[in-house]
Amino acid sequence: MTIENQSDIDGIMAAGRVVAMVRDAMLEAVEPGITTQELDSLGSRLLEESGAKSAPKLIYDFPGATCISINEEAAHGVPGPRTILAGDVVNVDVSASLNGYFADTGGTMVVPPVSSTKARLCHATRIALRCALSEARAGAPINRIGKAIQSVAKTHRFKVIRNLAGHGIGRALHEEPERLVGYYDHHDHRVLHAGQVIAVEPFLSTKSTYVEESEDGWTLVGAPRNLSAQYEHTIIVTNGAPIVATHAAGHG
Structure with missing residues (x-):
């Protein structure tokens, strides 16, 4: 959607605060022995x-x-009886509707002990999101978002999952502009404009550049022993730095 008035800004920001709060509470609750179903129940209760x-x-x-995705699972992981173990890479993706406005966010954490590879993967993906957001301003080509993500991934010797992408959001979960990919697409000539609401979500991985749907019909899985991380913010595009709707509580 494109912001038309203050009510739209307030609506996106309110939805963003809720999903950010749920994201952070769920990541904080991750510990060895908890099941993904128990973790999802926490998120469900907080949303309600x-x-x-x-x-x-x-x-x-x-x-x-x-959506809770672990280790070889990159996205859309279905909550269930799977028990989270020490050393697991856990991604939580929370999207919700509040008073007709949608917001979407995600974060990844590693259950201790944390290997150097897993720590670097999460660190690089956070940097990729930060660099991508710095490119998101009115008048900028959309493909600069993907270029920034790809550059960070290459610098840190990780791969970009190419068939997962960010998207427009606002009055619906997925809107135009669709396919905000995490790599430089020279065929994409679209330009961002002020007031546009988008979800930016880099996916970096250790092995896989593509993921496939698993037998459950939902979970997207990479190659065996692949690890991936995702961080996501819903933002409002401006003529300068974007307005981030999904910062952690208390973030300036």
């Missing part, structure tokens, strides 16, 4: 208490309130 509705459940009838 906030008056928000799970977007994947609402839009796609997804079998969970949130």
